[in-house]
Structure formats: C-alpha cells, structure tokens
Amino acid sequence: MATKVTPISGFQEWLPADRIAEQIVLDTIREVFELHGFASINTRAMETVERLAGQGEDADKEIYGIRRLADPSGAAELGLHFDLTVPFARYVLENAGKLTFPFRRYQIQPAWRGERPQRGRYREFLQADIDIIDVGSLPDHYEAELLLVVADVFARLPIGDYRIHVNDRKICEGFYRGLGIEDVIGTLRVVDKLDKIGADGVRKLLLEAGCTDEQATQCLALAEISTADTGFVDQVRALGVTHELLDEGLAKLAAIIEVANEHAPGVVVADLRIARGLDYYTGTVYETMLEREPGYGSICSGGRYDALATDGKRTFPGVGISIGVSRLLGKLITEEGLTASRETPVAVLVAVNDEESRRDSMRVATALRSRGIPTLVAPKAAKFGKQIQFADRRGIPFVWFTGAGADEKGDQVKDLRSGDQVSADSGSWAPPEADLRPSLVLPESDAT
Structure with missing residues (x-):
C-alpha cells in the first residue's frame, strides 16, 4: 500500500548541489575557526529542562521536551537544546578539571526551537559557534577578537x-x-x-x-x-x-x-x-x-556572559558569537540561488570500455584516488557518448579513457568543457586545482 509523503515545515533538506554548497560554507567556517586557535567540541543534543528553561526570549515555550512514547503521561525532564551556549556552559562545568583555560572552543551542530516556522527561522537549524571562556575573570580584548574572526569568515564567503x-x-x-x-x-x-x-x-x-x-x-x-x-x-x-x-x-x-x-x-x-x-x-x-x-x-549574534557557568565556588565568564548557518543559507541558497559548480564531488569519471576490462578502469580510479583526486568508475559499459553524457549531467569535468578506449594511444583524459583530450598517466596526472573540488557558484556569475 502506497504511503503519502507529507512534508514537515521548518527543516532544511538540500538537493545534492546545494548540500555541497552548504558543506563548502561549513568547511570554510571550520578552517577559519581553527586558524584563529579554536578547538572543536561536540555536545549532546539533550539537556535537562531545568537547565534550558528560564533563559529569556520565550525559551520556556520553545523547548522541545523529550519523553518516551511508552510513558505518555510522564513530564519531560529532558529537552533538545535551543542554542549551543547553554550546553557549552554545562560542558565546561563538567570538564573544568580537564580543560586548559582560557578555553577557546568552536562547535558546529544543530539546535532545535519549537517556534512557528517562517522565513529564515526553522525548527531545526545549524549553528557555528565560537566561545572563549576563563576562570574568575575574562579580559575585555576577547570581545573585539571575536568580531575579527567573523569578519575573516565572511570575507571568504559570497555573502x-x-x-x-x-x-x-x-x-x-x-x-x-x-x-x-x-x-x-x-x-x-x-x-x-x-x-x-x-x-x-x-x-x-x-x-x-x-x-x-x-x-x-x-x-x-x-x-x-x-x-x-x-x-x-x-x-x-x-x-x-x-x-x-x-x-x-x-x-x-x-x-x-x-x-x-x-x-x-x-x-x-x-x-x-x-x-x-x-x-x-x-x-x-x-x-x-x-x-x-x-x-x-x-545572521550572526552573541555576546558576553559572566554568570552562565558557575559551580557555586568558581565562575567561568565567557564571550561567544554564533553564525546562524541555516538562516544564512536560507537566504543565499533558497532565495538567491547560491549553489555548487557540480552536484557531486567527483572530478574524474573513468570510462569502461566493456565489462571484461572494468578492472582496468578500477585500477586507474584507485591510482587517482590515492593522490586525492575524487574519482568515479562509470556504472555501465555503454557507448562512450552516453558515458560522457553521464558525466556532463553531473558536472564532472573530466572523463578518462583507458587503453583500447583511447584508440590504442594509451590512456587519455578529456576536458568536457573545452573538448581537449590529452594523453595521461594515472600515476602523475592531476586536474587543475580549481577543478579538484566543487566551488560555490552564484547566479549570473562564474564560480567563486
């Protein structure tokens, strides 16, 4: 019996090219955070409702409570975190004896808010946070430093x-x-x-x-x-x-x-x-x-907090700023058409002459991958025109022909954009750096 699929509002699910665009943005954010000396952590999705509640901004009304379906009458004691700062403060308290202060952390994770979905606001959304936290006191200069980190991130993105x-x-x-x-x-x-x-x-x-x-x-x-x-x-x-x-x-x-x-x-x-x-x-x-x-x-907010993390004896003041990745990409991708230059990370499709020679194609692919070149072997030994069409539809820039498939001239690689085809060796050939990975593309512009 067929089941009707009913969309649920307030969630982002990208098509492949848009998902690659999202990953490029996330990789850029991660790279800049690490350039500025922030270490990555990951916290659990759930916190106690007691810890989450009472933080203002109608937080109590927006918390998703968690309980077992087998216990429908029980009150929810756990809830999904609505930001990454509250769980980070708890993380610091639990691990204070193992952390080196001042502690610089970055965290890229989803959060959840039970608010009415609308433009730029989602039930589930990605945040990319940085925080600097210390014991007892925190110098003011960190508050200016965070702005410079964000400026560095945004300078590398087409926002x-x-x-x-x-x-x-x-x-x-x-x-x-x-x-x-x-x-x-x-x-x-x-x-x-x-x-x-x-x-x-x-x-x-x-x-x-x-x-x-x-x-x-x-x-x-x-x-x-x-x-x-x-x-x-x-x-x-x-x-x-x-x-x-x-x-x-x-x-x-x-x-x-x-x-x-x-x-x-x-x-x-x-x-x-x-x-x-x-x-x-x-x-x-x-x-x-x-x-x-x-x-x-x-699209990016935060601030200083002096009393969010305290164990009664010590206080851990901090300052943090959060890039609203989902909100930003809702604007750039959904509304303004930002996407990736191709819908797959693959840079090279290795053609298959016939099924008997598929192993030859697999050997080429293995050699290219060993040198960091994303490579795919054609799924079928179809006519070369169809294999080229397979690559072109996915934005794969190069097709590799082995042995007999290259008119007995040895292995050759074809650039589908220019039409140029040259002899190549799988142990040394590499695509131009710009073609190795997908890039961000804005409408009415070339890849950025």
Whole structure:
C-alpha cells in the first residue's frame, strides 16, 4: 500500500548541489575557526529542562521536551537544546578539571526551537559557534577578537555587504538606572522589540511597564544612536544621563569599535538598540545584518556572559558569537540561488570500455584516488557518448579513457568543457586545482 509523503515545515533538506554548497560554507567556517586557535567540541543534543528553561526570549515555550512514547503521561525532564551556549556552559562545568583555560572552543551542530516556522527561522537549524571562556575573570580584548574572526569568515564567503552591530548591555543598564528605572531586564526585553513593533509600540509597552513619558522618550533616544566610529559616546553624553555603569559600558564599546575599525574597517557599527533577548548576556552583544536586507534578521549574534557557568565556588565568564548557518543559507541558497559548480564531488569519471576490462578502469580510479583526486568508475559499459553524457549531467569535468578506449594511444583524459583530450598517466596526472573540488557558484556569475 502506497504511503503519502507529507512534508514537515521548518527543516532544511538540500538537493545534492546545494548540500555541497552548504558543506563548502561549513568547511570554510571550520578552517577559519581553527586558524584563529579554536578547538572543536561536540555536545549532546539533550539537556535537562531545568537547565534550558528560564533563559529569556520565550525559551520556556520553545523547548522541545523529550519523553518516551511508552510513558505518555510522564513530564519531560529532558529537552533538545535551543542554542549551543547553554550546553557549552554545562560542558565546561563538567570538564573544568580537564580543560586548559582560557578555553577557546568552536562547535558546529544543530539546535532545535519549537517556534512557528517562517522565513529564515526553522525548527531545526545549524549553528557555528565560537566561545572563549576563563576562570574568575575574562579580559575585555576577547570581545573585539571575536568580531575579527567573523569578519575573516565572511570575507571568504559570497555573502555580500554586511554589518556587525555591537552594543554593551552595561550602557543600557547604566542608562536605565541613571533614569531611575528599576526593571532593567524588562526594559531591555521591551527595547529589543524595536525592529518588530516600532518605536510607538515600544513606547506603549514601556509606559504599561511603569515608565514615565520622559523615561520612555530617553530610552528610545538611546536606542536610536548608531555610529560607525566612537561618536556614539558624545551622543549618549548629550542625553544628560549619568551612572558609573554607563561610563564603563561606553569605554568598553569604544575600545571594541577602535580595534574593529583598525583590523576590519567598515564592518562593525556601534548600535545602541541591540540588546539580545537571552537573559544570560551581561556585557557586549552582537547582531549581524545583511546590508541589502536588514529586515531578514541577524545572521550572526552573541555576546558576553559572566554568570552562565558557575559551580557555586568558581565562575567561568565567557564571550561567544554564533553564525546562524541555516538562516544564512536560507537566504543565499533558497532565495538567491547560491549553489555548487557540480552536484557531486567527483572530478574524474573513468570510462569502461566493456565489462571484461572494468578492472582496468578500477585500477586507474584507485591510482587517482590515492593522490586525492575524487574519482568515479562509470556504472555501465555503454557507448562512450552516453558515458560522457553521464558525466556532463553531473558536472564532472573530466572523463578518462583507458587503453583500447583511447584508440590504442594509451590512456587519455578529456576536458568536457573545452573538448581537449590529452594523453595521461594515472600515476602523475592531476586536474587543475580549481577543478579538484566543487566551488560555490552564484547566479549570473562564474564560480567563486
């Protein structure tokens, strides 16, 4: 009996060429992370619901609870992690005695959120995180360093113009306290909704939360400040609010902007509306927008957390930033047509003259693979035209002919794009470096 296949929304499943494009992006991210000295770890998919809950941004509502079908009435004690920072903090606590601090880790894994699937937001999604965590205290310079790592990643990918928007929660907290606002976290959450509900909506919520009209006006004025240099400091001072925490936050953010502008000019902007919805952030926060469509949402975000990992005796402050791989590729692949130059990693198809000589073709393939050349032996000893067609449809650039199949001239290899065919030896021939692996291809452009 036939079973109807019903799609499930909120998941990305790529066709082969797009999957290769995703892998190229992931390999690029991994390479850059390692160039900057980050070590890879992997954490389990599940955490206790107690650890996951209460982190803000409606996390409690979005957690996928895990329970056995055989126990339908039992409450879920475990849940799928909704980001990689919370499980990383737990990992550090469990392995603190075995880690060398400051510990620099990268992690590329899926996460899950039980929210309504929509453009750029998925139930299951890939994140690529880096974090630096230490014992007791963490120097501020790491907060600028993470921006440079992200800039290095994006410089190697065809993502177009982007900006990393940076703020420091201490600026907001000090400003709010200077205004006499006591519910700092609640105010941060409200202001963080600016892009979703606009200034009028935020003002209404602030007034409903107990702010005076003057306090609401000042909160919105702070959130409107955005500069590509340290000019934001004078603009904040001009608002006339004072608090020592505000001074600390302004100094830290100014230092970050100065470092970023020296090493990655034009990439970072100080944006005082950025707050981040997760409650564990305590200092610098980041969000990254594509210049061509800021409304698409952040493709890379994170921040500093000082108290997320603590065993009661020691605290492990950290700072991290996460590239939303699925969100980014949802834009680049699904909407803008980024793909790979071929749907297979194969660079060479070895033709088969007849089934009796298949072993000759297999020997050639083995020799090429031993030197790192992705190679496939033709599945059938069909006419050479059909074998060439088999390769061409998959984007395989070269076809190898052995012995008799090369008109008794010895082994030959044919470039299907130019039509050139030359004699070759399986022990020494290699394709051009650009053809060895698939590359990223943008619509209306050549391979990048």
